Amino acid sequence: MLGTLLRLALWLVAGLVVLMGATMLVFLVPHSLFWRSREETFVGPDPTRRALIVYQPGLSAQPRTVALSLAQGLNDAGYTVTVDRPGRHLPTDLTPFGVVAFGSPVYAGQTSPALRRYMASVRTWGDQAIILFTVGADPHNDDADRLASLVPAERVVRRVKFLFPADNRADARSLGKAVGTGDGGH
Numbered sequence: 001m002l003g004t005l006l007r008l009a010l011w012l013v014a015g016l017v018v019l020m021g022a023t024m025l026v027f028l029v030p031h032s033l034f035w036r037s038r039e040e041t042f043v044g045p046d047p048t049r050r051a052l053i054v055y056q057p058g059l060s061a062q063p064r065t066v067a068l069s070l071a072q073g074l075n076d077a078g079y080t081v082t083v084d085r086p087g088r089h090l091p092t093d094l095t096p097f098g099v100v101a102f103g104s105p106v107y108a109g110q111t112s113p114a115l116r117r118y119m120a121s122v123r124t125w126g127d128q129a130i131i132l133f134t135v136g137a138d139p140h141n142d143d144a145d146r147l148a149s150l151v152p153a154e155r156v157v158r159r160v161k162f163l164f165p166a167d168n169r170a171d172a173r174s175l176g177k178a179v180g181t182g183d184g185g186h
Contacts, residue, residue: 037089040068041082042075051079051099051180054086054119056112058105062135066162067103069169070131073176074099086118095126099179102151105164106136106143119150129157129179133172137164 051074055067071081079099084090094100102119104111111134130151134143142161157179162168 037084037087039082039084040071042071042080044075044078044080046078047080049079050097051081051101052090052094052097053081053083053101053103054090054115055083055101055103056086056105056115058107058135060105060135060164062162062164062168063103063105066133066135066168066172067101069172070101070103070133070176073173073178074180076173076177077180079180086112086115090118092122093124094122094128095124097126097128099129099131101131101133102147103133103135104143104147106134106138106141109138109141109143111143111146116146116150119147122150125152125155128155130155131158131160131175131179132156133158133160133162135162135164135168139163 051071053067053071053074055063057063067083071083074081102115104115132144132147132151134147136143139161142159144159144161148156148159158175160171160175162172
């Protein structure tokens with residue numbers, strides 16, 4: 001009887017370990033991968049005013065929603081905006097862009113390794129305004145420290161934490177418009 005209970009307990013523990021490992025894979029693997037390009041462009045009136053938004057997709061649509069709303073705000077301010085996922089398909093010379101934004105969901109207190117790898121691959125920065133945004137559930141952490149360490153600190157005009165599951169579209173669009181018109185500084 002004791003041997004049967006012990007075997008049952010071991011099988012239960014093994015099952016829990018497998019379940020926890022599978023759960024971690026579901027959360028962390030997509031967060032770490034480079035994604036294929038899914039470029040979206042918002043054409044503005046002046047093709048020389050360009051902005052780039054690079055965001056890591058998450059398990060929810062929230063990071064994409066924030067990135068697209070931010071793009072709409074920059075477009076409202078007259079920018080042609082390119083929105084895409086991190087990867088080798090993106091430029092490593094960012095001098096053509098007047099505004100660059102990087103965004104990541106936050107899981108277990110960590111921003112996207114794929115986004116950080118892309119940011120670390122940037123060879124040439126310009127004098128653009130840089131926006132860093134994260135999407136997560138903890139209102140007490142901005143979670144952007146690791147992202148901020150990869151960009152010229154003097155160029156960062158805003159670090160924003162968008163809370164999940166709130167509807168952040170209006171705030172993101174306002175941020176884009178403010179930065180695009182020069183009113184979005186620190």
